[in-house]
Amino acid sequence: MPRVRRCRQLGCHAMVTFPDHYCQQHYEHEAEYLASRQRWSRGNDKQYTHKYNTITRYRNEDKRQQYSFYRTRQWSHLRQQVLERDHYLCAYCKVQGVITLAKTVDHVVPIEFDETLKANVDNLAVICGKCHRAKTEFEQKYYGTGQGNELKHVTPITDIPSIVVLMNEQSI
Incomplete structure (x- = not known):
């Protein structure tokens, strides 16, 4: 059974099959919505990753060495x-x-x-x-x-x- 969700258009209760976000009647908004999501993720992902890596993950040299181990072939094996x-x-x-x-x-x-x-x-x-x-x-x-x-x-x-x-x- 295919996954479905409601159309994102306000007031529209039509069901849409995944991965679409809008029904056939409001499909013209789909490209605009996807573009806005990409813009948001590009802008916010870098800030979050930078903050997480510099403040939490790599807060000192010991931590930097510990986490670099997880990117080695030895750890993978x-x-x-x-x-x-x-x-x-x-x-x-x-x-x-x-x-x-x-x-x-x-x-x-x-x-x-x-x-x-x-x-x-x-x-x-x-x-x-x-x-x-x-x-x-x-x-x-x-x-x-x-x-x-x-x-x-x-x-x-x-x-x-x-x-x-x-x-x-x-x-x-």
């Missing part, structure tokens, strides 16, 4: 190896008895805490978006990672079931 090893299933959900498809590969012990483990396959696991957000929160509290935090001197936790328990305790 490691990531693919882990995805295939874990069958594209979130390791953190699997511990809780839930099957969730995922494409993100995460460091169990964050590289901000221990740089030596960044290319270690045993320190990598597939993670879904929901678990990734919870784990990032956990890492910020436990390890002191993240912007504005100071790294703590704690024992790294490499066991995924233990991390899941701590993540769940924290969210309560």
